[in-house]
Structures are given as C-alpha cells and as structure tokens.
Amino acid sequence: MKIAVLHESAEGERRVAATPETVRKYSALGATVAVETGAGLGAAIADAEYEAAGAAIGPRAAVLGDADAVLGVQGPEAAALAGTKPGALIVASLNPFGERARIEAYAAAGLEALAMEWVPRITRAQSMDVLSSQSNLAGYKAVLDAAAEYGRALPMMMTAAGTISAARVFVMGVGVAGLQAIATARRLGAIVSATDVRSATREQIESLGAKAVFVEDVPGIEGEGTGGYATEMSEDYKARQAELVSSHITKQDIVITTALIPGRPAPRLISDAQVASMRPGGVIVDLAVEQGGNVEGAVAGEVVERHGIRIVGHRNVPSRLAADASALYARNLYNFLSAFWDKESGRVLLPDDDEIVKAIRLTKDGKMVNERLSS
Numbered sequence: 001m002k003i004a005v006l007h008e009s010a011e012g013e014r015r016v017a018a019t020p021e022t023v024r025k026y027s028a029l030g031a032t033v034a035v036e037t038g039a040g041l042g043a044a045i046a047d048a049e050y051e052a053a054g055a056a057i058g059p060r061a062a063v064l065g066d067a068d069a070v071l072g073v074q075g076p077e078a079a080a081l082a083g084t085k086p087g088a089l090i091v092a093s094l095n096p097f098g099e100r101a102r103i104e105a106y107a108a109a110g111l112e113a114l115a116m117e118w119v120p121r122i123t124r125a126q127s128m129d130v131l132s133s134q135s136n137l138a139g140y141k142a143v144l145d146a147a148a149e150y151g152r153a154l155p156m157m158m159t160a161a162g163t164i165s166a167a168r169v170f171v172m173g174v175g176v177a178g179l180q181a182i183a184t185a186r187r188l189g190a191i192v193s194a195t196d197v198r199s200a201t202r203e204q205i206e207s208l209g210a211k212a213v214f215v216e217d218v219p220g221i222e223g224e225g226t227g228g229y230a231t232e233m234s235e236d237y238k239a240r241q242a243e244l245v246s247s248h249i250t251k252q253d254i255v256i257t258t259a260l261i262p263g264r265p266a267p268r269l270i271s272d273a274q275v276a277s278m279r280p281g282g283v284i285v286d287l288a289v290e291q292g293g294n295v296e297g298a299v300a301g302e303v304v305e306r307h308g309i310r311i312v313g314h315r316n317v318p319s320r321l322a323a324d325a326s327a328l329y330a331r332n333l334y335n336f337l338s339a340f341w342d343k344e345s346g347r348v349l350l351p352d353d354d355e356i357v358k359a360i361r362l363t364k365d366g367k368m369v370n371e372r373l374s375s
Contacts (some may be wrong), residue, residue, distance in 0.1 A: 001031045001347040003337075004067035006060065007039040010074045012315060014042030014322035015329060017071035017092065020053035022334040027054045029338060030346045034063040042319075043326040068347065071333055073326075075113075078105030086110030089348065091333060093117045093130060096362055096373055097263050103373070107363035112350075116332065118372075120359045127335040128356070132176045133328035134318040139180030139258065141317050142285045143169070146254045147188065149283045149303065149310045155189020166191050168251060171210070172269050172294065173258035174201040177287055181256045182208045193248070197237070213248055215240045245269065250277045255284045257294035263372075265292035272296045272306065280308035289313035 003026055005018040016039050018026075023033045033055040037047060047057045056063075064070065064084050072092035081090070087110060094115040096103055106113040116130045126132075146169075147154055156166040169185040171178045174196040182205065185192045192210040194201075205212040215237060249255060249270070255278075259267050266288035275284065275297060286298040297306045298313045305311070318325040340357075342349040350357045362370045 001068045002066055003031050003033045004063045004070045005033065005035040005039055005055075006063070006070060006072050006076055006080075007036040008042070008073050009076065009080060012319060013074055014319045015073045015326045016040045016043050016045065016322075017073050017326075017330060017333055018055075019043075019045060019327055019330045020049045020055075021327070022330040023050060023053040023055045025334050025338070029341050030343075032056070034058060034067070036060050036063045040326070043322040045323075045326070069337070073329060075099060075102060078102060078109060081106075081109065081111065084109070084111065087112060089114060091116060091337070094362065096370070100373070103362050104368065107366055107368050110366050112364050113362040114360045115362055115370075116336070116360065118360045118370075119336070120355060122355065124339075125356050128332050128339070130329055130332045133332055134325060135176040135258075136180045137321050137325050137328070138287055138317040139177035139256075140184045141320055142177070142256050142258075142287055142312075143181050143184040143188065145312050145314060145317075145320075146256060146283045146285045149312055150254055151281055152253070154185070167253040168193070169254045169256065170194065170213075170249060170252040171256050171258070172196075172245070173260075173288075174198070174205055175258060175260075177258040178256070179204060179208065181258065182210045185254075185256075186210065190254070193252075195241075195245070195248075197241070213244065215244055242271070242274075246274055246277065249274050250279075252278060253282050255282070256287065257284070258287045259294050260288050260291055266294050268296060269294040270296060275309050275311070276307040278307075278309050282309045283312065284309060285312040285314075287317060290315055 026033050035050045035055045035057055037057055051057055067088055069089040075092045075094040090111050090113045096115050119125050119128045153164055154167045157164040167190045169190040169192045171181045171194040174194050182192050182194055186209050193213050194205045194210050195213040202212045257269050259269055284295055286293050286295040288294045289298045289300045295311055298311050300313050301315045303310055303312050337348050340348045340350055
C-alpha cells in the first residue's frame with residue numbers, strides 16, 4: 001500500500017499530515033510512504049528527516065502516482081488530486097458542510113473521502129480524534145495570545161513597590177479547548193471562571209480550580225448534544241445566560257470563547273454592549289471566529305479594538321503551534337489507519353458496518369454515502 005503525504009496548500013496552513021515518527025510506523029506495517037517536497041517545512045521538518053525515516057520525496061505528481069491513500073490536514077482541492085487513481089482514500093479534515101462541492105468532486109473522481117473531524121467520540125476512537133488533539137492546543141494558545149495582547153501581568157505579584165492584582169479570566173464553552181484554556185490560565189496565575197450550557201461540565205471546571213458560573217433553574221440546562229457537543233438552547237435559557245454573562249463579564253480582564261455547534265454557525269455569546277461593559281484594556285479571544293464567531297465584532301484573521309477592548313480572531317489557531325499540532329494530528333491518522341490494517345493483504349480494509357467507518361466515510365464508488373450529507 002502506498003501512502004501519499006501532501007504539502008498543504010490552504011493559506012496559512014503550516015501543519016503536515018505525517019511526521020518522520022509516523023512514516024517509520026507506516027513502514028513497519030509494510031506500507032510505502034511518499035512525501036511531497038517541502039511538505040513538513042512549516043512544521044520545522046526537513047525533507048531529509050522524512051528520507052531518513054524511509055519516505056520517498058518528490059513533486060506532487062510523483063507522490064500521487066499509484067497512491068492508495070492520500071493524507072492531508074485540510075482537504076485538498078479536487079484539481080490538486082489529478083492523477084490519483086479511483087478508489088484511493090482521501091484522509092483529512094474535510095469540512096463536509098462547508099465544502100460540499102469539493103466532496104461532490106471527490107465522489108465524481110471515484111475517490112473515497114474520509115472526514116477525520118467526524119470520528120465519533122467513542123472509547124476506541126479516542127486516539128483518532130483530531131478535533132480533540134487540535135482543540136487542546138488551540139485552548140492553550142488562546143491563553144498565550146490573550147496574555148500577549150493584555151497590557152498587564154496575569155499572576156498576582158507581591159513586590160517591594162507594591163502588589164499587582166491577578167488578572168481575571170472567563171472561559172465560555174468548556175469542551176476540550178475550554179478545559180485546556182482554564183488549566184493554562186490557572187498555571188499562569190490568573191483567577192479563572194468558566195461557563196457552559198452542559199451541567200456535566202461543572203465538576204470539570206471546579207476540578208481545575210476555577211469557579212463555575214451557571215444559569216440555574218431553567219429547563220434544558222443539561223444542554224448535551226450528540227458526541228459530547230452542546231446543543232441549541234431554549235430562548236428562556238439564552239435570555240438568562242445573557243443576563244448572567246452581562247453581570248459577570250464586567251469584572252473580567254480576559255474572556256476566551258470556544259462554543260461551537262457542529263454543522264451550524266457558532267452561537268453568539270457576547271454582544272457589542274457586553275464588550276463595551278468590560279474594563280478598558282481587556283482582551284477577548286474568539287476561537288469560533290471562523291464559524292461566524294461567538295463575539296459580536298470579531299473579525300476572522302484580525303485583532304480588532306472595540307470600546308477599548310482587543311478582540312482576537314486568529315484563524316487556524318492549531319497551525320500557530322505547527323510542530324506539536326502536526327505531531328498529534330499525524331498520530332491520530334496513524335492510529336486510525338493502523339486500526340484497520342489487514343496484515344494478510346498488507347493494506348487498510350474499511351468494513352462497511354463499522355461504527356467509525358460509517359461516521360467518517362463521505363464518498364465511495366462514485367457516490368455520496370454519508371447520511372449527514374443526504375439532506
């Protein structure tokens with residue numbers, strides 16, 4: 001089985017879908033690996049390191065020739081896969097809802113597209129979960145980005161010249177990114193509070209030493225959607241949440257928002273009036289900015305200032321930590337492919353009735369096959 005690793009072409013994407021570590025592991029399975037020239041440079045991996053690990057290095061056409069599986073971070077344009085044989089696997093984060101036309105083009109080309117961000121959140125798939133591995137780094141980086149924009153220190157400091165008060169950090173949305181943001185802000189010495197629509201997260205927040213801020217006594221507070229994600233809340237809940245946030249946010253120095261609902265625009269958590277209510281010099285980091293944003297006034301790819309508050313809207317935050325993000329992502333892909341590796345045939349076999357395969361397979365035999373794309 002030949003595995004091809006492409007140089008990412010999306011703007012600002014510095015990650016790579018395989019590392020020398022995973023190249024060696026694929027080789028140990030019996031696969032051959034070809035890596036496009038310069039694919040790892042954004043993640044500080046030289047071509048020579050891939051060659052030392054046993055990979056062939058070459059231009060895209062040579063890498064794709066006879067490839068049985070093509071690995072990517074973001075889904076490549078269908079035109080960039082010209083020459084790929086029908087039936088080849090495309091294994092990447094494919095943004096199926098946002099890039100429907102691209103997925104249809106994969107189907108038309110006879111490619112089998114596998115959307116890694118749709119790996120179900122079940123026990124045996126934890127090591128394949130690209131969303132969790134990348135969100136973990138995004139939560140960490142969000143705190144560092146906030147600290148870089150914030151004009152003061154985060155921890156309390158007692159000096160001969162007087163005491164500096166600790167910064168107050170409020171995390172909205174306590175998934176993987178939110179939990180890491182809480183932990184990182186705590187390690188930096190901030191006073192941290194957090195909120196989520198899912199009541200099950202209260203214990204997680206408190207276990208990290210943060211204060212849990214919750215809407216109480218409103219039906220539907222459990223807020224648990226499929227796969228561990230939040231779901232849309234009632235209008236009553238939204239009104240109570242807005243009131244709670246308004247009273248709490250005025251006391252905060254830094255706010256980090258992480259709330260996403262799969263397949264839908266990001267929920268609006270902070271209004272312009274709430275931004276204006278914060279103390280001047282504050283910072284808000286919107287990790288959902290690419291899906292429409294949690295914060296009114298946030299702009300994807302920019303740091304903007306409104307009412308004396310800096311609103312950070314960096315795109316593709318995991319790529320800002322490209323070396324570590326690539327290492328984790330590449331292991332996710334290896335864990336997936338190796339789990340379905342058939343020793344006798346020396347290749348990946350994907351059973352039609354497998355729970356993971358059914359969740360992530362988008363196209364096969366020239367057709368769109370995923371139920372989530374049927375509407």
